[in-house]
Amino acid sequence: MENNRLLEVKNLVVSFDTFQGVVQAVRGVTWHLNKKETIAIVGESGCGKTVSIQTVIGLNSKANGSVRNGEILLEGKNLLDLSVSEMRKLQGNQLSIIFQDPFTFLNPTMTVGEQIMEPFIQHYHVSKSEAREKAIEILKLISLPQPEENMKRYPHQLSGGMRQRIMVAMALICNPKVLFADEPTTALDVTIQAQIIELMNSLKEKVDTSIVLITHDMGVVANMADRIYVMYAGQIVEHGDSDTVFHNPKHPYTWGLLNSVPRLDKKVADDLYSIPGTPPDLIAPPKGCAFAARCKYAMNICKDCQPPQIHFDENDEVCLSLSGQAAENSHYASCWLNHPECIRRNGPVKREGNADGK
Amino acid sequence: MENKKVILELKDVKTYFRVPRGVLKAVNGVNLTMYEGETIGLVGESGCGKSTLGKTIMRLYRPDSGEVLYNGQDIWKYNKREKKEYSKNVQMIFQDPYACLDPLCVVSDIVAEGMKIHKMYKGEELEKRVLELLAMVGLNKTHASRFPHEFSGGQRQRIGIARALSLEPKLIVCDEPISALDVSIQAQVVNLLKNLQKEMGLSYLFITHDLSMVRQISDRIAVMYLGSLVEIADSEDIYVKNYHPYTKALLSAIPIADPAVERERQRILLQGDVPSPVNLPAGCNFCNRCPYATEQCRSVKPELREIEPGHMVACHRAEEMKGK
Numbered sequence: 001m002e003n004n005r006l007l008e009v010k011n012l013v014v015s016f017d018t019f020q021g022v023v024q025a026v027r028g029v030t031w032h033l034n035k036k037e038t039i040a041i042v043g044e045s046g047c048g049k050t051v052s053i054q055t056v057i058g059l060n061s062k063a064n065g066s067v068r069n070g071e072i073l074l075e076g077k078n079l080l081d082l083s084v085s086e087m088r089k090l091q092g093n094q095l096s097i098i099f100q101d102p103f104t105f106l107n108p109t110m111t112v113g114e115q116i117m118e119p120f121i122q123h124y125h126v127s128k129s130e131a132r133e134k135a136i137e138i139l140k141l142i143s144l145p146q147p148e149e150n151m152k153r154y155p156h157q158l159s160g161g162m163r164q165r166i167m168v169a170m171a172l173i174c175n176p177k178v179l180f181a182d183e184p185t186t187a188l189d190v191t192i193q194a195q196i197i198e199l200m201n202s203l204k205e206k207v208d209t210s211i212v213l214i215t216h217d218m219g220v221v222a223n224m225a226d227r228i229y230v231m232y233a234g235q236i237v238e239h240g241d242s243d244t245v246f247h248n249p250k251h252p253y254t255w256g257l258l259n260s261v262p263r264l265d266k267k268v269a270d271d272l273y274s275i276p277g278t279p280p281d282l283i284a285p286p287k288g289c290a291f292a293a294r295c296k297y298a299m300n301i302c303k304d305c306q307p308p309q310i311h312f313d314e315n316d317e318v319c320l321s322l323s324g325q326a327a328e329n330s331h332y333a334s335c336w337l338n339h340p341e342c343i344r345r346n347g348p349v350k351r352e353g354n355a356d357g358k
Numbered sequence: 359m360e361n362k363k364v365i366l367e368l369k370d371v372k373t374y375f376r377v378p379r380g381v382l383k384a385v386n387g388v389n390l391t392m393y394e395g396e397t398i399g400l401v402g403e404s405g406c407g408k409s410t411l412g413k414t415i416m417r418l419y420r421p422d423s424g425e426v427l428y429n430g431q432d433i434w435k436y437n438k439r440e441k442k443e444y445s446k447n448v449q450m451i452f453q454d455p456y457a458c459l460d461p462l463c464v465v466s467d468i469v470a471e472g473m474k475i476h477k478m479y480k481g482e483e484l485e486k487r488v489l490e491l492l493a494m495v496g497l498n499k500t501h502a503s504r505f506p507h508e509f510s511g512g513q514r515q516r517i518g519i520a521r522a523l524s525l526e527p528k529l530i531v532c533d534e535p536i537s538a539l540d541v542s543i544q545a546q547v548v549n550l551l552k553n554l555q556k557e558m559g560l561s562y563l564f565i566t567h568d569l570s571m572v573r574q575i576s577d578r579i580a581v582m583y584l585g586s587l588v589e590i591a592d593s594e595d596i597y598v599k600n601y602h603p604y605t606k607a608l609l610s611a612i613p614i615a616d617p618a619v620e621r622e623r624q625r626i627l628l629q630g631d632v633p634s635p636v637n638l639p640a641g642c643n644f645c646n647r648c649p650y651a652t653e654q655c656r657s658v659k660p661e662l663r664e665i666e667p668g669h670m671v672a673c674h675r676a677e678e679m680k681g682k
Contacts, residue, residue, distance in 0.1 A: 044540045045511075159631040160404070189403040189567055191628045194611035198627060216541055219570075219613025222620045242617045260545040261615045262570045264597060271552070272574050274545030278510055 005075075006210055007033040007056070007178055012070035014048070014055050021283040025051040027234035028069075032328060033178065038204065038211040040225035040242075042218065042257070046279055048234040049214045053180045057095050058087040074177070092119040096171040100183040102163035106155040112166045113151025120173045138169045141206060142199055161192035168199065175207060182214045197223050218261045222246060230254050233280050233290035240312075240331035248316065250333035252295045289336065301336050310338040362393035364430070365529055365561050366415065371424035373407075373414050380636045384410040385421070386585030389662065392529070397555065397562040399576030399593065401569055401608070405632050407585040408565045409453075412531045415563065416450050417441075428529075446476050449522035453534035455514035459506040465492070465517055466502040472525045491520040495550060512543035516550070523554065529561045536571060548574050570612050573597060581605050584635055584643040587662060590670040601665060601676040603648050642674070650675055 014026040026048040033039055041049045051060065058079065060066040072079040074094070079087065096119075099105045107115060116138065117131035126134075132151070139147035144165050155163055164184065171179055181200065185193040201224060203209060213224055221228060221242070228245040230238040230253065238251040249255055259273035277294040280286055286293065292302040311332045313319040318340050319330070336342055373385040384407040392398055402408045413419050415426060417433055426433045433444055452458035459468055466488045473479050479487050489499055495516040506514055515535060522530055532551070536544040552575055554560060566572045572579060576593040581604065589602040600606055603626075610626040628647050633639075642660050645651040654674050662672040673679065 044542060161631055190569065190611040191403060191607060192631065194613075194625060194627060197613070198625070217613070218541070218615035222615050222617045223613050225617075246615065246617055256542060258615060260542045262574050263614060263616070264570050264573070264609065264612055271549050272545040274549055275542040276546075278512065278543075 004034050005032055006035050006037075007075075007212075008071075008073040009052070009056060010071040010073070012052060012055060012072065013068040014051055014060055014066050015068055016066055018283075024282050024285055025234055026055070027282075027285065029231070029234070029236055030328070031229050031236065031239070033210050033212060035210060036204065036208065037226050038213060038224050039227045039229065040213040040215060040221045041229045041231055042215060042221055043231035044216055044279055046282070047231045048282075049231050050182055052231075053097070053182065053212060053214060057097055057180060058082075058091055089123070092171075092176075093123045093174045094177045095180070096174065096176040096178075097180040097182060098164075098167050098171050098184045101187050102160055102167055103187070105167060106163060108155055111152055111154055112158065112163075116151070116166065116169050116173055119170060123174050134173060135169070138173050139165075142168055142172070142203075144169070160188055161195060164188060164192070164196055165199070168196075168203075172203070172207060172209070176209055178212060179203075179209050180212045180214070183216070184213070185220055186215070186217070193220070200224065218246075218258060230257070233285060234282055235290065235334065237291065237335070238331075238333040244331045248331075250310075250312065250331070250338050251291075251335045252297050252337070253291045254333075256294075289334070297337055299336060299342070305336075307334045307336045307339075309334050312338075362396070364391055365394045365396075365428070366390075366392040366563075367425075367427040367430075368411075368415070369425040369427065371411070371414060371421045371426060373410050373419050374422045377636060382634075382636050383585050383638060384635060385414060386635075386638070387424070388582075388585075388587055390580060390587065390590070392561060392563065394528070395555070395559050395561055396578065397564055397576045399572035399579040400563060400565045400582060401567065401572055401579060402582035403567060403608075403632050405635070406582045407635065408582050409533055411582070412450070412533050412563060412565050415531055416448060417444065442476070446472075446525045447528045449525060449527040449530050451515075451518050451522050451530060451532045451535045454538055455511050455518055456506075456538075458518055459514060461506055464503050464505055465497075465509075468506070468517060469520050469524050472521065476525060478525070487524070491524050494523065494554070495520045510543075511539050512546060515539060515543075515547055519547075519550065519554075523558075526558075527560070529563070531563045531565070533565045534567070535564075537566065537568060544571060551575060569608055581608065584632065584638065586643060586672065587670075588644065588672045590662070592668055595669060599669075599680070601669075601671040601679045602644075602673045603650055603679065604644050606679070642672075650679070 009029060009031050012026055012029045016023045016025060029052055043049050054060055055067055056072050067080060106112065113135060116135045120126065120131045120134055135151060136147045142165050144150055185196050188196065197220060200211065215221060225242045227241050229236050230251065232253050238245060238249065238254050245254060249258060256275040260275060262272060275294055280290050280293065288303040288305055289307050292298040309332045311319045311327055311330045318338060368388050368390040371385055371388045375382040375384055388411060400408050410419060414421050420434060428444060436444060469488045469491055470484055473484060473487065488502060492502060497513065497516055536547050539547060548571060555562065564572055564575055573593055579591060579593045579596050580587050581589045583604050589600060589605045607626045607628045614620055633646065639645055641656040641658055645655040660672045660674045662670050665671050665676050
């Protein structure tokens with residue numbers, strides 16, 4: 001079990017100093033990624049999901065004072081202890097990232113071929129012709145039409161979907177252990193989004209890469225992820241495997257997220273469910289549960305005390321004795337509603353319209 | 359629908375742009391009738407001409423041929439006074455809530471500007487009206503004196519909506535009003551637009567690429583591809599029975615937020631991207647991405663025809679598509 005663990009983030013705290021005060025973007029986040037697995041981190045904009053993976057990949061370091069606490073273990077090695085040059089050897093090589101916006105990410109003055117080859121030449125010190133062969137191989141793998149022709153083109157000559165494929169190719173050329181995908185399909189049309197999702201799902205079989213997906217689109221998550229972490233205001237509020245989180249969510253924020261997605265296979269309700277209000281200001285996060293102000297089930301305790309992680313076993317029973325790895329792998333939610341002493345323990349709502357017609 | 363009043367009618371509207379490579383046919387012969395109090399969802403991929411069509415209706419682009427009739431009158435035959443009246447009656451909500459608000463103006467000025475130009479209110483009355491409008495979209499008094507950068511995306515979109523409402527319009531063209539927002543905020547804005555419609559009897563042309571959200575708000579849905587409408591139907595209808603292969607592909611591309619359903623689903627994956635609207639194919643615009651294309655599709659352009667009452671489709675093989 002232990003050697004299956006690829007990446008582990010433990011109690012990560014990231015803050016930024018601004019003129020208004022210290023923004024506590026990530027407030028103690030713990031998650032892990034196993035080999036050959038796809039996990040998704042889901043949440044609204046500003047919840048800290050992008051910051052947490054930028055930190056993992058070394059874009060926010062201890063040097064600029066933003067990482068306040070925590071460990072990031074890649075196969076047991078703490079990435080936060082590495083020097084900049086050691087970290088650089090991993091970036092784009094073992095850890096690579098697909099950014100959200102394919103329009104601003106690519107260098108407009110270089111052909112896309114050169115950009116795909118660049119990380120491979122950097123990390124493996126190969127000749128240009130070898131790199132070109134490898135690049136063509138990768139482009140064939142992601143089924144980009146006419147790879148030789150398209151490598152000579154500049155980014156502005158390609159469509160959004162093709163640019164996103166180029167980014168995938170750049171990220172894959174060094175056979176990374178972990179591929180981070182930060183909202184990889186948000187900027188794309190639905191038909192192109194479907195192509196990219198299909199592509200990334202097929203990659204799991206073709207190359208030996210684990211994927212960390214970041215998105216706010218529950219539909220994309222349902223399509224790709226094995227496990228889901230739901231993030232809110234810099235903290236993980238719920239974790240579980242994808243079926244559990246979709247069919248038996250335990251946190252009111254997850255209920256809200258799922259209910260506000262309109263579903264094509266369901267009849268239209270009169271009013272779409274929406275979560276009232278906006279996420280809290282992370283300069284002065286609330287003392288209790290961060291979601292309490294927007295939660296219609298909030299109790300007095302929610303406003304005063306941070307809820308603990310409450311774990312569930314396979315039978316959906318609250319399980320207080322779990323610790324260590326068993327706890328990390330189990331379904332858990334940070335919400336007082338699930339506490340054994342809370343009388344409304346089973347939650348006033350179940351998610352409507354489950355697949356099995358419940 | 360028959361006894362409803364027609365508010366806007368598009369007759370074979372064509373808006374072209376001259377580019378170095380030829381003529382870019384952004385809107386290529388669109389016929390559409392909008393009734394009062396109705397919401398039409400205009401859906402299509404980026405580059406299909408849906409925003410150009412919206413701007414043509416707004417009188418921002420002059421169509422190369424065809425007519426845009428508002429209450430039966432051609433909007434390009436208006437005199438100066440009628441033009442001003444039209445610009446009051448038809449308003450637009452823009453896609454990007456970050457770019458569409460003047461960063462140098464406070465919110466109350468942004469919302470009041472139109473009313474000043476049209477001399478609708480003055481002095482204290484104007485101030486009162488601004489606060490009323492802000493309250494209507496869920497903002498309060500303290501927000502009125504702030505600058506746009508002090509707001510979140512969802513709040514900015516509300517300011518844009520308040521500005522559009524300030525002139526008491528009849529028709530609002532909403533150009534992707536929710537695509538820049540988070541899911542939970544999207545639902546808030548859609549519900550707000552729906553409630554305002556009930557209160558004020560507005561008509562919306564709701565332009566979007568998101569087929570799942572548009573269903574919540576639309577009475578009818580028009581699917582656009584490369585400058586032409588390919589299918590128009592009642593919004594409940596189109597999700598259940600659709601005839602055009604493009605509509606089918608578009609619907610099948612939308613992910614459903616349920617892993618169990620997703621595993622069972624068969625997806626129609628379209629190959630490639632939307633082709634360039636310069637030098638369109640001779641036949642059906644969709645023929646080179648369509649899995650069912652025949653010789654006829656490649657040579658003859660299909661016209662929009664009524665296949666069922668209230669259900670229009672532009673496809674030669676629509677009848678065969680029924681069960682697929």
